[in-house]
Amino acid sequence: xxxxxxxxxxxxxxARLLFPASCRSCAAKDVEGHAAPLCGxxxxxxxxxxxxxxxxxxxxxxxxxxxxxxxxxxCGECIENPPPFEKARFGLIYGGPxxxxxxxxxxxxxxxxxxxxxDLAEPRLAxxxxxxxxxxxxxxxxxxxxxxxRGYNQSYLLAQHFAxxxxxxxxxxxxxxxxxxRPQYGLSREERGENVKGVFATRRRGIVEGAKILLxxxxxxxxxxxxxxxxxxxxxxxxxxxxxxxxWAGPA
Ligand SMILES: [Zn+2]
Ligand SMILES: [Zn+2]
Numbered sequence: 001x002x003x004x005x006x007x008x009x010x011x012x013x014x015a016r017l018l019f020p021a022s023c024r025s026c027a028a029k030d031v032e033g034h035a036a037p038l039c040g041x042x043x044x045x046x047x048x049x050x051x052x053x054x055x056x057x058x059x060x061x062x063x064x065x066x067x068x069x070x071x072x073x074x075c076g077e078c079i080e081n082p083p084p085f086e087k088a089r090f091g092l093i094y095g096g097p098x099x100x101x102x103x104x105x106x107x108x109x110x111x112x113x114x115x116x117x118x119d120l121a122e123p124r125l126a127x128x129x130x131x132x133x134x135x136x137x138x139x140x141x142x143x144x145x146x147x148x149x150r151g152y153n154q155s156y157l158l159a160q161h162f163a164x165x166x167x168x169x170x171x172x173x174x175x176x177x178x179x180x181x182r183p184q185y186g187l188s189r190e191e192r193g194e195n196v197k198g199v200f201a202t203r204r205r206g207i208v209e210g211a212k213i214l215l216x217x218x219x220x221x222x223x224x225x226x227x228x229x230x231x232x233x234x235x236x237x238x239x240x241x242x243x244x245x246x247x248w249a250g251p252a
Contacts, residue, residue, distance in 0.1 A: 024104060025097040037104050037113060042097035048124055049090050049248055054078055057223065058088040058243075059250050083223065084230040085241045089128040090220060091121025094249035102247060106154055106218065114154070118161050121246050128244055129166035135214040135242060136207065137163040137170040140229055141177050141200070158246060159216035168214065174204045175215075175229060184221065192224035200229050202236035209237035220245035 022029050023039035038046075052061045055072035065071060092098055105113040129137075139159045156172060163170040178201045184192050202208050215229050220243065230241040 024100040038097050038101060038116075042100075043116075043120075045096055046098045046101070046120055047093040049093055053089075056087055057083060057250075058090055058220075058248065060248075083227055084234055085215070085226060085243050088220060088223065088226060088243035088245070089124060090244070090248035091117075091125040091246045092248070094219060094247035098247060102218065114157055114161075117246060118158055121158075125162050125244060125246070126165060129162045129168060129214070132166070132168065132212075132214050132242060132244075135168055135212045136174075137168050137214045137216055138174050138233070139170075139172060140215060140217040140225060141173075141175050155216060155218040155246065158218075159244075162216075162244075171204065171207055174202060174208055175233065176201055176203055184225065189222045189224070192222050193227075196225050196228040200232040202232060205236055208233060211238055213238050213241045215241055215243045217243070217245045219247045219249050221249045223250070 023042055024037040025042040026039060028039040028041065049058065050060050051067045052064050053059060054061055054075035056074040056078035059075055061073060061075065065073065094102065101113060101117060105117060137159050139153060139156045142153045153172075160170055162168075177199055179199045181195050181199055184195060187195060213233055215226060215233070217226060220226060223243075226243045226245070230243070233241050
């Protein structure tokens with residue numbers, strides 16, 4: 001089945017056939033009728049990022065400011081050590097029930113959860129894609145063997161969903177993994193940076209050169225992967241890189 005078929009199936013498949021009888025997060029029994037593996041209470045606990053975020057890396061800031069004034073602030077880290085990407089924005093805050101949702105979607109191949117994640121992340125991501133007119137969407141690639149075992153890149157489906165809505169082009173395969181790495185999970189910030197060094201390469205250089213790129217990933221933790229991808233794309237001639245991720249899991 002092609003990607004389009006998969007996304008259509010994931011969005012249309014009768015929910016009751018796929019959804020479990022109890023909530024994955026709190027084990028409550030009232031999941032019936034919810035388009036998720038979660039109960040209504042857990043779904044409501046999944047939070048959008050606040051509006052007072054670092055204008056660069058998207059991390060929630062500790063202070064409030066007059067958002068309507070148009071004034072923006074960057075966090076100390078971004079001022080001291082600016083990332084190779086222009087800005088990063090996120091759909092949802094990771095943690096609690098969000099963890100179960102992403103895990104089910106990513107590792108258990110429950111494609112029906114794609115719809116739930118897309119709907120929840122919609123307010124922030126649709127807006128970011130809209131303001132990124134003219135950007136070329138490139139999903140962070142899976143390694144070949146992960147792609148082989150899973151058969152598809154889940155975040156590609158969601159990248160495609162938001163790209164189509166905003167009228168942006170999406171290019172799969174423009175960025176590839178040339179080295180297999182251990183999963184970033186459980187590694188320190190430094191180890192994560194080391195682990196992804198030299199892992200990516202660009203193919204289809206012609207479309208990357210001079211392009212403004214919106215890199216798409218499922219989760220942003222320390223940003224090591226996003227930084228390495230951005231550096232690789234810029235080295236290949238990309239004009240600028242932005243980052244969108246479904247979940248922000250960064251340290252506060
Ligand atoms: Zn629950
Ligand atoms: Zn920042």
